[in-house]
């Protein structure tokens with residue numbers, strides 16, 4: 001089958017790749033769309049994703065498609081069903097699975113390599129989508145499910161002030177979701193000035209440019225007493241430090257952006273101590289896929305505003321080498 005295959009650090013090409021094996025428990029899905037994720041970028045640069053990378057491997061894990069064939073043990077799917085797939089498989093038998101922390105599974109594996117014509121994940125990783133939900137939008141299920149887990153951890157209370165650091169595709173999803181959370185103020189911190197209008201349209205109440213604004217002074221000037229929650233959506237050491245810096249008293253900070261293992265964050269413990277910060281990280285998407293599909297189906301999100309470009313497998317190879325649309329929003333690759 002045709003696939004976008006990562007063959008080593010910085011080496012990616014559209015090439016022929018063996019179809020994943022079918023088992024009695026698998027659902028064979030003809031992939032329609034697959035989103036380009038920051039973790040694909042990370043893997044291309046030779047860094048790890050949710051798990052270490054083994055070459056050669058097709059990139060992509062944010063998939064929607066149509067069922068083509070089912071294994072004989074599969075109960076809930078039939079050919080023709082429209083679906084989204086969750087890439088993260090859990091064993092259900094290890095210590096962490098048994099205590100309900102499935103995403104911490106000791107034997108977890110990725111079962112969706114989505115920049116390819118076919119995937120064959122186990123039935124438990126497949127989710128039906130309603131007829132009303134276009135397949136292109138359904139490819140947002142996986143990133144949205146990760147955002148939902150991050151927001152569950154952020155635990156915003158009605159009326160609180162929330163800051164989002166970075167308005168990439170994840171930051172934009174977070175912003176749209178937070179608009180539904182009844183936060184009183186939503187501050188967006190983003191250096192690309194062209195994103196100001198988009199941020200305000202999506203529900204931000206204050207847009208700050210870290211390249212020219214004194215963030216804390218501007219927040220105070222806006223009459224905001226305390227930044228109660230901060231969602232970091234970039235992953236640089238500097239942006240994470242900004243998140244910790246603008247966090248107010250007794251704030252919760254979720255460092256959602258995927259960091260560089262070579263560039264650890266500098267933590268001023270004394271400053272954090274004085275504010276009694278709660279600092280969290282967020283890993284994958286435990287049990288949030290169905291909620292993501294429900295949200296996408298409800299029309300609550302402006303998905304057009306989230307997607308910056310639809311492209312082919314050939315075009316995404318170029319995009320990986322020289323990111324352009326990736327910086328402006330979610331790139332969706334049309335496979336079928």
Ligand SMILES: [Zn+2]
Pocket residue numbers: 037038039061062142143
């Ligand atoms: Zn992703």
Ligand SMILES: [Zn+2]
Pocket residue numbers: 090091092093094095096097098104105106107108
């Ligand atoms: Zn397990």
